[in-house]
Amino acid sequence: MGLEKLKTILKNEKTSKTLELKTPIIGASGTYGYNSEFEDFIDLNCFGAISTKGITIEKRLGNDGDRLFEVQNGLINRIGLENVGIEAFIKEKLPILKQKNIDFLLNIAGSTIEDYEKLSIIAQENEIKALEVNVSCPNVKQGCLEFGLNPNSLFELTRKIRKNYDGFLIVKLSPNTSDIKALATAVEQGGADCISAINTLRGLGIKIDYIGNKFLKKTVQGGLSGTCIKPVALYMVNQIRQAVKIPIIAMGGISKLNDLFEFILAGADAFQIGTANFIYPSVCSNLAFELNEFMTKNNFKDFEDLKGAIINE
Amino acid sequence: MKNKNYIGKIKSIEKINNDVFKINISSSLENCKSGQFISVLCPNKTLRRPFSIYDFDKENKILSILIKLKGEGTKYLSSLKENDEINFLAPLGNSFELFKDKNALLVGAGIGIAPMLFLKKEMNEKNINNYLISGFKTKEEIIKGSDETIVGGSVLDNIENIIKNKKIDVIYSCGPNIVLKKLSQTAKKLNIPCYVALERVMACSIGVCRGCIIKLIRNNEINNFSVCKEGPIFKGEEVLWD
Numbered sequence: 001m002g003l004e005k006l007k008t009i010l011k012n013e014k015t016s017k018t019l020e021l022k023t024p025i026i027g028a029s030g031t032y033g034y035n036s037e038f039e040d041f042i043d044l045n046c047f048g049a050i051s052t053k054g055i056t057i058e059k060r061l062g063n064d065g066d067r068l069f070e071v072q073n074g075l076i077n078r079i080g081l082e083n084v085g086i087e088a089f090i091k092e093k094l095p096i097l098k099q100k101n102i103d104f105l106l107n108i109a110g111s112t113i114e115d116y117e118k119l120s121i122i123a124q125e126n127e128i129k130a131l132e133v134n135v136s137c138p139n140v141k142q143g144c145l146e147f148g149l150n151p152n153s154l155f156e157l158t159r160k161i162r163k164n165y166d167g168f169l170i171v172k173l174s175p176n177t178s179d180i181k182a183l184a185t186a187v188e189q190g191g192a193d194c195i196s197a198i199n200t201l202r203g204l205g206i207k208i209d210y211i212g213n214k215f216l217k218k219t220v221q222g223g224l225s226g227t228c229i230k231p232v233a234l235y236m237v238n239q240i241r242q243a244v245k246i247p248i249i250a251m252g253g254i255s256k257l258n259d260l261f262e263f264i265l266a267g268a269d270a271f272q273i274g275t276a277n278f279i280y281p282s283v284c285s286n287l288a289f290e291l292n293e294f295m296t297k298n299n300f301k302d303f304e305d306l307k308g309a310i311i312n313e
Numbered sequence: 314m315k316n317k318n319y320i321g322k323i324k325s326i327e328k329i330n331n332d333v334f335k336i337n338i339s340s341s342l343e344n345c346k347s348g349q350f351i352s353v354l355c356p357n358k359t360l361r362r363p364f365s366i367y368d369f370d371k372e373n374k375i376l377s378i379l380i381k382l383k384g385e386g387t388k389y390l391s392s393l394k395e396n397d398e399i400n401f402l403a404p405l406g407n408s409f410e411l412f413k414d415k416n417a418l419l420v421g422a423g424i425g426i427a428p429m430l431f432l433k434k435e436m437n438e439k440n441i442n443n444y445l446i447s448g449f450k451t452k453e454e455i456i457k458g459s460d461e462t463i464v465g466g467s468v469l470d471n472i473e474n475i476i477k478n479k480k481i482d483v484i485y486s487c488g489p490n491i492v493l494k495k496l497s498q499t500a501k502k503l504n505i506p507c508y509v510a511l512e513r514v515m516a517c518s519i520g521v522c523r524g525c526i527i528k529l530i531r532n533n534e535i536n537n538f539s540v541c542k543e544g545p546i547f548k549g550e551e552v553l554w555d
Contacts, residue, residue, distance in 0.1 A: 037519065040519070053523075073357075278359070278516045279361065
């Protein structure tokens, strides 16, 4: 395989909880399905992990109507957390992840604190190694966005999940806030081991055509992703880095090798790739190989060495 | 057959009419079935563009799609030149179910004729009786290859008579949803199975992102199905059209 250099250890220094990743490249939630859907296109060993589709207590059918709206260098989606529900995930999807030996983060979402508590208990019972808590889905009418944008409720939520769950706890933050530092601090104080950021930005897509003396209009409101959000993501990651000590898994518009370096400088310890998978289904393995080749060619002995060079030089 | 990311080369581009082009692509793709599609990378666009397979020359490994100029993606494709590279995922989606001893009616509306012509070719090779009727808004838009072509009116105007006269046992169709919906209702009334090829904006095109969902009633239960992976071919009677 030859990707040993890319081994990445995310460590919460305070509690010494760690998550070992084969590479720092993680497939972002909602773009990788539940398990091995991408194996036609990709060597699953190139992944540090995949983050599963967001799982709720009950099965959800998601939103009706148009779910996608393409914009310049980006995509607005309003899937609405369609998923099979935790019971079906444990029964049908988890065995495949285990059988194929795929490292994963279980991404969970809820509309009440009780939902998150139940989900974290189930994660604990099933010995899930890493949990990524979506507190900020912009596409669900009630629920998770409220927790995600208020430092007090976010602290409470994190604390309650922490009580139930012993594994590596990651909280995924929303960028739709005026004070990301306060949210990051709340999450760290609540006992999270790691922060992933950013979730999608709220966006509105409008298409107007003038046909036959009439304006034909279409609007799609949802979460904006893709390369157009990268500067926002870099800023947010950097703000979070200034506020907390726990590791950061960065995402938002990553599609090429240099993006990884930029996010390292901003404060990232690992990366998630989302929308780029739709354009290049093999982008995650390509990035892992390119990163490995760069490090080998330029004599970086491991990923920590590379990070140090970018941050300190 | 596994899906794969192919880098093909443009073999040739033929202008079919004012805004429809046939794009012939040479690649290492070895096989595909009628009803399946490919997903083409367009520079500077976030999403790939899905196109039904219009023809496949197995011997020379040449795949053909029909594109109708609509936006930037199709404009880019029509501007390609011989030997230009084209990046596509294939062969995607399910395919038409074929029945050896049934008389098949194929209905193509507008650019929806593309997969119907590929299906017709496959049926001819397998000696399956078939009759292809197509409809176009104007005679300038006609794409050739049908047994019957309707210009101006609806492709469905005389459909019940055709079904009766030709002793049709199964229907296949591709075109605007309104045509597929009406045809499915007619088929249901006459108790004939009707397979429809659906079109949707897609993101991943391999069944992961749930962006191109359609609702079906199957076993008395309403559920989501992805057009890209579980489709694009569905039984018309199962589709919740509105």
